[in-house]
Amino acid sequence: xxxxxxxxxxxxxxxxxxxxxxxxxxxxxxxxxxxxxxxxxxxxxxxxxxxxxxxxxxxxxxxxxxxxxxxxxxxxxxxxxxxxxxxxxxxxxxxxxxxxxxxxxxxxxxxxxxxxxxxxxxxxxxxxxxxxxxxxxxxxxxxxxxxxxxxxxxxxxxxxxxxxxxxxxxxxxxxxxxxxxxxxxxxxxxxxxxxxxxxxxxxxxxxxxxxxxxxxxxxxxxxxxxxxxxxxxxxxxxxxxxxxxxxxxxxxxxxxxxxxxxxxxxxxxxxxxxxxxxxxxxxxxxxxxxxxxxxxxxxxxxxxxxxxxxxxxxxxxxxxxxxxxxxxxx
Amino acid sequence: xxxxxxxxxxxxxxxxxxxxxxxxxxxxxxxxxxxxxxxxxxxxxxxxxxxxxxxxxxxxxxxxxxxxxxxxxxxxxxxxxxxxxxxxxxxxxxxxxxxxxxxxxxxxxxxxxxxxxxxxxxxxxxxxxxxxxxxxxxxxxxxxxxxxxxxxxxxxxxxxxxxxxxxxxxxxxxxxxxxxxxxxxxxxxxxxxxxxxxxxxxxxxxxxxxxxxxxxxxxxxxxxxxxxxxxxxxxxxxxxxxxxxxxxxxxxxxxxxxxxxxxxxxxxxxxxxxxxxxxxxxxxxxxxxxxxxxxxxxxxxxxxxxxxxxxxxxxxxxxxxxxxxxxxxxxxxxxxxxxxxxxxxxxxxxxxxxxxxxxxxxxxxxxxxxxxxxxxxxxxxxxxxxxxxxxxxxxxxxxxxxxxxxxxxxxxxxxxxxxxxxxxxxxxxxxxxxxxxxxxxxxxxxxxxxxxxxxxxxxxxxxxxxxxxxxxxxxxxxxxxxxxxxxxxxxxxxxx
Numbered sequence: 001x002x003x004x005x006x007x008x009x010x011x012x013x014x015x016x017x018x019x020x021x022x023x024x025x026x027x028x029x030x031x032x033x034x035x036x037x038x039x040x041x042x043x044x045x046x047x048x049x050x051x052x053x054x055x056x057x058x059x060x061x062x063x064x065x066x067x068x069x070x071x072x073x074x075x076x077x078x079x080x081x082x083x084x085x086x087x088x089x090x091x092x093x094x095x096x097x098x099x100x101x102x103x104x105x106x107x108x109x110x111x112x113x114x115x116x117x118x119x120x121x122x123x124x125x126x127x128x129x130x131x132x133x134x135x136x137x138x139x140x141x142x143x144x145x146x147x148x149x150x151x152x153x154x155x156x157x158x159x160x161x162x163x164x165x166x167x168x169x170x171x172x173x174x175x176x177x178x179x180x181x182x183x184x185x186x187x188x189x190x191x192x193x194x195x196x197x198x199x200x201x202x203x204x205x206x207x208x209x210x211x212x213x214x215x216x217x218x219x220x221x222x223x224x225x226x227x228x229x230x231x232x233x234x235x236x237x238x239x240x241x242x243x244x245x246x247x248x249x250x251x252x253x254x255x256x257x258x259x260x261x262x263x264x265x266x267x268x269x270x271x272x273x274x275x276x277x278x279x280x281x282x283x284x285x286x287x288x289x290x291x292x293x294x295x296x297x298x299x300x301x302x303x304x305x306x307x308x309x310x311x312x313x314x315x316x317x318x319x320x321x322x323x324x325x326x327x328x329x330x
Numbered sequence: 331x332x333x334x335x336x337x338x339x340x341x342x343x344x345x346x347x348x349x350x351x352x353x354x355x356x357x358x359x360x361x362x363x364x365x366x367x368x369x370x371x372x373x374x375x376x377x378x379x380x381x382x383x384x385x386x387x388x389x390x391x392x393x394x395x396x397x398x399x400x401x402x403x404x405x406x407x408x409x410x411x412x413x414x415x416x417x418x419x420x421x422x423x424x425x426x427x428x429x430x431x432x433x434x435x436x437x438x439x440x441x442x443x444x445x446x447x448x449x450x451x452x453x454x455x456x457x458x459x460x461x462x463x464x465x466x467x468x469x470x471x472x473x474x475x476x477x478x479x480x481x482x483x484x485x486x487x488x489x490x491x492x493x494x495x496x497x498x499x500x501x502x503x504x505x506x507x508x509x510x511x512x513x514x515x516x517x518x519x520x521x522x523x524x525x526x527x528x529x530x531x532x533x534x535x536x537x538x539x540x541x542x543x544x545x546x547x548x549x550x551x552x553x554x555x556x557x558x559x560x561x562x563x564x565x566x567x568x569x570x571x572x573x574x575x576x577x578x579x580x581x582x583x584x585x586x587x588x589x590x591x592x593x594x595x596x597x598x599x600x601x602x603x604x605x606x607x608x609x610x611x612x613x614x615x616x617x618x619x620x621x622x623x624x625x626x627x628x629x630x631x632x633x634x635x636x637x638x639x640x641x642x643x644x645x646x647x648x649x650x651x652x653x654x655x656x657x658x659x660x661x662x663x664x665x666x667x668x669x670x671x672x673x674x675x676x677x678x679x680x681x682x683x684x685x686x687x688x689x690x691x692x693x694x695x696x697x698x699x700x701x702x703x704x705x706x707x708x709x710x711x712x713x714x715x716x717x718x719x720x721x722x723x724x725x726x727x728x729x730x731x732x733x734x735x736x737x738x739x740x741x742x743x744x745x746x747x748x749x750x751x752x753x754x755x756x757x758x759x760x761x762x763x764x765x766x767x768x769x770x771x772x773x774x775x776x777x778x779x780x781x782x783x784x785x786x787x788x789x790x791x792x793x794x795x796x797x798x799x800x801x802x803x804x805x806x807x808x809x810x811x812x813x814x815x816x817x818x819x820x821x822x823x824x825x826x
Contacts, residue, residue: 016675016718196694198685205682208671214631215660215668216682216736217650275673 018278021269021324025284028320032288036295047174049294057290058179059084059238059254061283064261065190066230068282069200071265073227074207074274075130079119080235081257082141085250087112088239089145089154092249096157105165109236115141116232117225124224134228138258145251154249165244179241186234187283194279203227207274264289267317269324276325288317335360335491335522336381336399341390343376345723349546350376353390356541356551360490363513363523365533368543368567368755374526377543378493381524382414383407394491413484414493415477427471428464431455431483455482458512474505481512485521492516493524496753498532510536528755530560542566564756576788576807579770582607587744587775588628588658592636597623599799601636605744605777610770612790612807613779615820619796621779622663625748628777629653629660641743654683657743661733661750663779665726669733672722676714677703679721679732684740706735710765727758734765745769745776751785763789783813795819 015023036044043049063080070077087108094104119137123130168175194200202223205213213220238257243249262272268285270277292313296306336358343351351373358364366374379385381392383401392399394412401407404414431452452464459478468476477497484492494513498506513523513536525536533540533554540557542549549566557563588605598620605611613621626632630648638645640656653660662668670679680703681688688698703717710731714724721732730750737745747766751759766789770776780786786793787807795802795816802819805811 016677017673017720019718195696198689198692198694201678201681201685201694204674204678205671208673209667211664211668212671213682215650215662217654218682219651271673275671 017325018269018276018281021276021321022278022281022284024320024324025268025281025288025317028317029284029288029291032291032295036291036298039295040298043298044295051175051177051180053287053290053294054180054183055177056293057286058183059242059257060260060264060286060289061183062179062186062241063231063234063238063257064264064282064286065186065279066227066234067258067261068265068268068270068277068279069190069194069203070130070227070231071262071270071272072194072200072207072274072277073203073224074210075120075123075224075227076134076262076272077116077119077228077231078131078134078258079115079137079141080231080238080261081254082138082145083112083115083232083235084239084242084254084257085145085252086115086141086148086239087236088243088253089149089249089251091240092154092158092162092243093148095159095162096154101159101161101164105240108240109233112232112234112236112239113229114232116229116235119232120225120228121221123228124221142251149249149251151251155247158247158249162244162247166241179245182237182241186237187279190230190279199223199226204275207271207276209275260289263314266321267314269321271325285317288313333360334358334393335395337393338377338381339391339393341377341380341392342388343373343380343385343546344388351380351387352546354543354546354548355390356548358491358522358524359539360522361517361520362538363517363525363536364539364541365537366524366526366541366543367528367530367533367563368549372543372567372755373546374543375495376546378414378495378524378526381407382412382493408484408487408489411487411489412491412493413487413489414495415480415484415497416495423467423469425468426464427455427462427466427468427479428452430468430479431464431486454485455479458482458485458515459508472505474501474508477501477509478512481516485516489521491522491524493526495526496528497525498527498529506532528753530563530756533563534560567756576790577767578807579608579610579767579791581609581791586639587641588777589639590624590628590636591638593624593627593634593638594636595623595627595632595634597799598627598634601801603794603801603804605775607775608770608773609792610766610776610778610790612786612793613777613796614781614783614786614793614816615796616781618798619820620799621781621796622748623799624796625660625663625746625777625779629658629746654740657740658746659683659737659740659742659744660746661730661737661748663748663752665729665733665752670721670729670736672729673720675720676707676712676717676724676732680706680735681739683736687739702739703735706732706738709738710735711761725758727754727761730754730758730762731765734762738769742774745774746779747776748779749781750778751780751782759785783816787811787813797822 067077067080090111091104091108094107095101099107115137119134122128123133166177166179168177202213202218205216205218206220206223210220238254242253264286265277265282266272267288268277268281268283270281289310292310293306296309301309334357338357339355341351341354342349354377368374380387383403383406401410455462455464458481462471462475462478468479471479481492497509501509516523527533537554539551539553540563541551542563544567583606585607586604587607591602593601601624613624615621623632627634628638630650630653638648640658666672677699681699688694688702700717707714707717712728712731712735714728721729724732751762766776778786778789790807792804792806794804797820
């Protein structure tokens with residue numbers, strides 16, 4: 001028996017299903033880059049162009065790093081745009097109130113963490129559908145943003161060093177915006193969390209089959225609450241960065257962040273029903289999305305038409321993922 | 331050959347890395363009952379899926395009534411006359427019987443169903459089982475009746491081949507008899523039955539022909555009259571002789587690992603028993619007798635009144651986490667929905683009950699995860715591509731072995747096994763028995779909950795007999811064991 005197994009194990013593909021998926025999506029990203037390079041050999045592969053793509057995708061990459069884990073655990077987090085707006089507005093108000101900028105940022109992020117914690121706790125402790133509970137939290141946090149800002153854009157009285165958080169640092173000639181650095185660091189941290197922690201491994205188990213997870217002695221409340229708390233923290237951080245970048249706090253910033261995060265994750269192979277997906281895949285998905293936007297901008301495609309093209313790309317991406325998942329059967 | 335309704339020629343099906351069918355050829359005679367037997371993973375289900383168009387073959391040909399057969403999907407197959415009763419019945423529950431039977435074959439005029447045209451379907455239903463009222467809701471019907479409805483539906487579509495995949499596994503003895511009568515009646519009407527089962531007694535009773543598959547290869551197609559007995563079939567199926575008898579374990583009667591006193595809850599009445607070190611204790615009873623409930627209560631999934639001592643310590647509020655910490659692991663009743671995460675790989679499934687073996691300073695180590703998976707793949711004999719294979723694509727027996735591996739990773743002192751071999755073929759069953767025996771030899775104790783008496787008798791040192799939530803009797807597994815007596819007790823007979 002053992003001999004037969006060893007023989008079987010030597011042959012055959014070594015990759016797991018997630019590995020195959022990431023490889024394919026990475027191939028597609030490269031193909032898009034090559035296409036962009038062929039169309040615009042002079043302008044597409046310049047630091048300016050790459051920086052535009054990276055900066056545009058920071059909010060999504062930062063927030064979706066945690067949202068991907070939420071999705072892996074079989075839940076949806078629709079509250080991130082609301083949490084981001086709430087924390088952004090609070091951050092603005094804190095700085096105006098004279099709290100030092102870094103302190104204000106930490107407080108604002110703690111508010112996001114609290115919201116995420118409550119969100120996840122209610123979902124997991126009382127076995128409620130995350131779709132509804134996180135939607136409630138979207139309104140809840142959005143409401144706080146509205147009340148705090150009185151529905152207005154807040155700019156007056158914000159100290160000048162608010163901009164410090166999102167400034168551009170220079171390495172020689174090359175200017176690197178700090179949000180890009182944050183995005184890279186956070187993505188690396190979450191790549192580590194997803195690959196190397198028991199927490200993430202348990203999130204996969206819960207997302208794949210919550211009954212099995214319970215039978216295996218996994219605390220679903222702890223894991224799901226932690227995933228949502230991460231999501232709250234990072235959504236809040238995205239809000240803080242946006243306020244810092246533009247020196248304006250507005251209760252309608254980060255529009256559609258929740259859907260963008262889910263789209264990037266799903267494009268990167270995350271299963272909306274849980275149990276499958278990777279942070280790396282999400283990053284590839286986000287880059288595909290924003291690279292396409294960049295190419296379309298260069299082509300002069302109108303912003304309205306871009307929506308339709310993005311929709312088509314998304315559907316194609318989902319179909320490719322589905323084929324990998326169900327037809328190739330790794 | 332004119333009386334061959336299906337001719338299967340050199341069929342091969344290749345999945346990623348696995349050859350599920352390898353050059354299979356045989357023919358099926360019209361109006362016969364053709365039984366297909368083989369271990370799990372032998373390729374029976376794959377073959378059926380190819381015949382019904384659910385999947386495409388890699389190479390080879392099928393002739394149906396002498397013509398090349400390559401259906402685009404199950405729908406086309408059904409319309410052309412090949413109907414199928416799948417293992418899990420795909421019955422839509424919120425419909426009436428009449429609506430369900432007509433589903434997909436309504437004759438319509440301008441999109442409106444013509445009532446009269448469906449009479450044929452009802453005639454069919456009435457012919458095979460008069461007790462089913464077409465106005466009844468499907469959800470009110472028992473599994474057996476649902477099968478009858480499925481058969482009626484297949485007949486209404488003028489099927490001349492009906493495939494039955496493990497039809498009797500959810501049925502009671504009486505219902506099985508009824509199904510067999512229906513099958514005989516169908517045969518008399520010239521309808522061909524392809525019958526797949528693990529229960530060899532059924533093969534011996536029903537079959538006109540038997541085809542044995544093993545590891546995707548065609549081993550033999552024989553007339554029933556040419557098959558001497560079950561043993562011969564088993565030998566063909568697994569290529570080795572498998573029957574082993576009960577071997578007593580070294581029980582240390584001085585040490586009680588588990589003590590249960592007066593365990594009572596919604597389903598259980600005053601259950602009291604002890605589990606000794608090195609013992610296999612069996613619980614036998616019919617479905618609903620309370621086997622699973624005892625397992626769940628001990629494992630901390632259900633609450634109960636009464637006392638539970640593990641290793642001499644009283645357990646007040648249990649939970650799976652605590653049980654695992656105390657060295658109690660469980661192989662749950664439902665393999666796919668409780669035991670494994672099907673969409674994940676073997677590597678990810680293996681450490682799920684105890685991550686301590688694969689972490690270093692709280693961080694997962696890919697290397698030790700891989701080593702752990704490989705260790706149990708080898709130790710237990712899981713047949714797979716490699717440790718990265720998704721568990722969904724393993725056969726049932728191999729999935730069960732992955733679950734046992736999961737439990738072993740806890741280094742359990744007590745292993746609870748709830749229906750450990752349900753839906754698993756004979757060969758894999760024997761392998762699982764051997765794993766359990768070896769485990770107990772190495773110092774673990776086990777409680778087996780099963781509705782198969784042979785299984786209980788060949789493994790357990792003592793047997794607890796359950797009836798309607800009550801523990802009627804605990805008997806020793808020795809020469810005095812009387813199966814008649816056991817059946818008497820578990821069916822509610824009074825004590826003699």
